[in-house]
Amino acid sequence: MDITFSAEELAFRDQVRAFLSENWTDNLATRIRGDNQEFKAAQIEWQNKLNDQGWLAPGWPVEHGGADWSVTENFIFETERSLAGAPDVVPFGLKMVAPVIYGFGSEEQKKRFLPRILKNEDWWCQGYSEPGAGSDLAALKTKAELDGDDYIVNGAKVWTTYAQYSDWIFCLVRTDSSGKRQDGITFLLIDMKSPGITVNKISSIDDHHSLNEVVFDNVRVPVANRIGEQDKGWTYAKALLAHERTSIAAVADSKRRLRDLRKLLAQEVSGGRPLSEDTQFQNRLSNTEIELMALEYTELRVLASTADGKGPGVESSLLKIKGTEIQQAIQQMYMDLAGYYSGVIHGEENAETIGHAFGHDARKAYMYGRAATIYGGSNEVQKNITAKYVLGL
Amino acid sequence: MNFNLSEEQNMLKYSVTRFVQDQYDFESRRANAASELGFNPKNWQTFADLGWLSIPFDEAHGGFGGGATDVMAVMEEMGKGLVVEPFIATVLMFGGLLNKSGNAALQEANIEKIIDGSLQGGFAYLERQSRFELADVKTQAKRDGNEFVLNGEKTVVSNGAAANKVVVSARTSGEQCDEAGITLFLIDTDAPGVERTTYRLMDGQVVANIKLTDVRVAADHVLGDVDQGYPLIEAIVSDVIIALGAEALGIMQKLTTTTIEYTKTRQQFGVAISSFQALQHRMVDMFMAGEQAKSMLYRAVCAAESGAEDLAKNIAALKVMIGRNGKLIGDEAIQLHGGMGLTDELDVGHYVKRLMMINTTFGDADFQQKKFNKLSYSD
Numbered sequence: 001m002d003i004t005f006s007a008e009e010l011a012f013r014d015q016v017r018a019f020l021s022e023n024w025t026d027n028l029a030t031r032i033r034g035d036n037q038e039f040k041a042a043q044i045e046w047q048n049k050l051n052d053q054g055w056l057a058p059g060w061p062v063e064h065g066g067a068d069w070s071v072t073e074n075f076i077f078e079t080e081r082s083l084a085g086a087p088d089v090v091p092f093g094l095k096m097v098a099p100v101i102y103g104f105g106s107e108e109q110k111k112r113f114l115p116r117i118l119k120n121e122d123w124w125c126q127g128y129s130e131p132g133a134g135s136d137l138a139a140l141k142t143k144a145e146l147d148g149d150d151y152i153v154n155g156a157k158v159w160t161t162y163a164q165y166s167d168w169i170f171c172l173v174r175t176d177s178s179g180k181r182q183d184g185i186t187f188l189l190i191d192m193k194s195p196g197i198t199v200n201k202i203s204s205i206d207d208h209h210s211l212n213e214v215v216f217d218n219v220r221v222p223v224a225n226r227i228g229e230q231d232k233g234w235t236y237a238k239a240l241l242a243h244e245r246t247s248i249a250a251v252a253d254s255k256r257r258l259r260d261l262r263k264l265l266a267q268e269v270s271g272g273r274p275l276s277e278d279t280q281f282q283n284r285l286s287n288t289e290i291e292l293m294a295l296e297y298t299e300l301r302v303l304a305s306t307a308d309g310k311g312p313g314v315e316s317s318l319l320k321i322k323g324t325e326i327q328q329a330i331q332q333m334y335m336d337l338a339g340y341y342s343g344v345i346h347g348e349e350n351a352e353t354i355g356h357a358f359g360h361d362a363r364k365a366y367m368y369g370r371a372a373t374i375y376g377g378s379n380e381v382q383k384n385i386t387a388k389y390v391l392g393l
Numbered sequence: 394m395n396f397n398l399s400e401e402q403n404m405l406k407y408s409v410t411r412f413v414q415d416q417y418d419f420e421s422r423r424a425n426a427a428s429e430l431g432f433n434p435k436n437w438q439t440f441a442d443l444g445w446l447s448i449p450f451d452e453a454h455g456g457f458g459g460g461a462t463d464v465m466a467v468m469e470e471m472g473k474g475l476v477v478e479p480f481i482a483t484v485l486m487f488g489g490l491l492n493k494s495g496n497a498a499l500q501e502a503n504i505e506k507i508i509d510g511s512l513q514g515g516f517a518y519l520e521r522q523s524r525f526e527l528a529d530v531k532t533q534a535k536r537d538g539n540e541f542v543l544n545g546e547k548t549v550v551s552n553g554a555a556a557n558k559v560v561v562s563a564r565t566s567g568e569q570c571d572e573a574g575i576t577l578f579l580i581d582t583d584a585p586g587v588e589r590t591t592y593r594l595m596d597g598q599v600v601a602n603i604k605l606t607d608v609r610v611a612a613d614h615v616l617g618d619v620d621q622g623y624p625l626i627e628a629i630v631s632d633v634i635i636a637l638g639a640e641a642l643g644i645m646q647k648l649t650t651t652t653i654e655y656t657k658t659r660q661q662f663g664v665a666i667s668s669f670q671a672l673q674h675r676m677v678d679m680f681m682a683g684e685q686a687k688s689m690l691y692r693a694v695c696a697a698e699s700g701a702e703d704l705a706k707n708i709a710a711l712k713v714m715i716g717r718n719g720k721l722i723g724d725e726a727i728q729l730h731g732g733m734g735l736t737d738e739l740d741v742g743h744y745v746k747r748l749m750m751i752n753t754t755f756g757d758a759d760f761q762q763k764k765f766n767k768l769s770y771s772d
Contacts, residue, residue, distance in 0.1 A: 001395070001396055001397070001398070001462045001691070001694060001695060001698065002394065002395055003394050003396075003695045003699075004394075004699065005394075072394050262770070276770060279766075282766040282770050283762065283766065285766075285769075285770065286713075286762055286765050286766050286769065286770075287762075289710075289769070290689075290710045290713055290714060290762075290765065291685065293689065293692060293707070293710050294685040294686070294688040294689040294692065294710075294714060295685065295688065296688075296692070297688035297689065297691050297692045298684060298685065298688040300394065300396075300688075301396055301688060301691070303394065304394050304395050304396050307394070307395075308395070315684065318680075318681050318684055318685075321681065322681065322685065380674070383673070383674045383677040384670070384673070386677045386680065386681075387670075387673035387674070387676065387677050390680065391653055391673075391676055391677065391680060392653070393653065393656070393657070393667045393668075393673050393676065
């Protein structure tokens with residue numbers, strides 16, 4: 001039992017802190033919360049700073065631009081980044097398709113795609129879910145038929161985050177319907193500028209546009225854009241899912257949100273007394289904080305097991321379920337703290353006049369936060385997975 | 394960073410596992426608990442022979458010099474076996490107080506006997522009115538020359554029937570609920586003026602109310618300093634909460650495994666009830682509650698081993714979590730066993746009752762949450 005950081009790890013933490021305090025500026029923080037193109041430009045600016053430092057894709061193999069961090073160093077970086085309030089990288093290129101490309105792609109594909117992802121020249125989105133395939137991903141129907149050197153793709157993908165900004169989409173498509181559902185799926189990289197692709201905006205309950213439907217109408221995709229073998233796409237995609245579940249837990253981010261919430265509690269008053277003295281609020285805070293203290297160690301247990309070469313193990317579904325429950329409990333507390341102001345819609349220009357500006361952000365976080373228990377395999381599906389593979393039921 | 398036990402700790406843990414497997418089936422446990430002392434003295438001698446009774450004591454006193462991790466390794470396995478022998482009362486509470494008291498003469502006279510199994514002890518910190526407040530002490534100790542004279546009543550003293558000696562908290566100055574002014578005395582349970590009434594708790598342990606009428610205690614039988622007993626009590630309670638946390642974890646794991654196995658064999662509507670999704674999700678909830686408790690225990694152990702500043706907060710959080718998650722797991726274990734869960738014949742109810750007593754010991758989840766809030770949010 002040893003959770004102390006070594007001298008080298010502490011020095012690394014100081015280096016991360018110094019980098020963040022210099023590069024994660026208030027200006028950037030404001031712009032990254034902005035809408036549409038402003039958001040994209042600010043996010044790219046931030047990711048370019050990370051790339052200049054060599055920290056944009058730390059998990060990649062070193063020859064492609066990875067940082068060769070230990071599990072602990074990665075944990076330190078993610079913790080410090082979250083505590084500073086800096087956003088995660090947009091994961092679709094860097095954390096989702098890139099590992100598939102360097103893990104299963106051809107040399108040409110690696111040369112063609114990885115440098116452009118690293119330089120933030122290509123934005124990617126994820127084409128997994130379909131109108132008829134949500135948690136039951138293997139039910140997907142978008143069809144790809146071979147025609148000479150091309151596949152012809154027909155169908156629709158849905159809940160595609162940031163499709164409106166994207167240059168490329170990675171898709172799971174059906175190339176065979178004869179056998180087991182998982183066996184006829186192929187992994188394709190598709191240029192979003194291809195004729196026949198339509199992106200339809202989906203407005204979400206947080207008054208924001210991040211989700212889309214992507215429709216494919218006889219879209220031609222060169223066979224050269226196929227990852228690995230035809231019909232083996234499920235294997236490539238599955239390798240990523242455990243990673244996705246682990247990162248969704250966002251333990252350090254919840255720590256920061258709780259810390260900031262406590263500052264707000266001390267500022268907001270009821271009956272002339274700060275709400276931080278309210279015993280109801282204190283109990284709700286500690287209910288969540290105690291779960292989070294435990295989850296932090298659950299995450300460390302997963303990391304220690306990964307560092308031992310045992311893989312993330314049985315706890316990754318648990319991390320996803322508990323992590324997202326905690327996120328939603330925190331969002332709820334922000335909402336309740338804002339009271340009437342949780343319902344106020346305003347922009348930057350009139351926030352000061354109206355007051356209690358955090359109410360606006362609280363509602364957006366709460367509304368979009370409903371997604372966390374749904375995406376990455378809904379929490380109920382995580383329980384099915386745990387029941388089957390961990391408890392042997 | 395690692396959460397592995399050392400080789401020595403693994404061996405210690407395994408020796409308890411083996412004892413439970415070989416000598417502690419449920420029928421033996423039932424007989425041990427039903428006996429007059431509430432445990433089996435033969436087992437106690439085995440504990441001594443295996444070296445377990447020496448774990449927390451300094452090597453200078455012939456001890457193993459173990460820390461929170463060693464205690465955790467042992468207690469988790471004791472929990473799985475639902476062991477009733479008074480390891481916590483005699484070794485961790487009574488022995489722990491002596492070990493931390495700084496009173497060399499008392500250590501010399503007693504620790505060796507704890508280690509060889511010939512001395513049973515207890516800690517008399519509760520009173521009828523005190524509920525979970527460790528500082529609510531009415532029992533009076535008045536100085537009289539080289540002695541103190543004790544009057545009052547201590548209640549629910551664990552290991553009440555077997556204890557040869559107990560440490561008593563008594564008030565030497567201050568008001569009834571003041572932390573300052575509490576002094577700890579080592580007394581013989583057969584000393585003149587000591588009257589014991591023993592009774593049994595739902596988890597099988599035998600406890601006692603101890604009436605003190607003009608009990609004379611030599612001044613050199615004070616543990617720590619006069620009026621300064623409270624910090625010593627807090628330190629021991631912190632250690633013991635880790636032990637209770639590990640015991641509770643062992644019980645939670647056992648209940649979860651037992652429940653999973655039962656649902657796989659129990660047939661209703663022509664199928665094993667483990668195939669029902671409603672029940673599967675409840676068992677996943679049990680599993681998650683146990684894993685979270687394990688993580689919190691590790692957190693508290695790491696804080697104790699490193700002397701972390703926020704140790705008290707981690708200890709309170711651990712007690713909240715084992716109380717709440719223990720209740721969830723216990724309730725679900727009974728529910729999923731159906732009518733069988735209600736029977737005294739099945740071990741499930743007995744594990745649940747021990748979890749319930751653990752929740753009560755040193756303040757239940759609500760009490761500890763209030764403490765957590767005070768430590769965290771009062772600035």
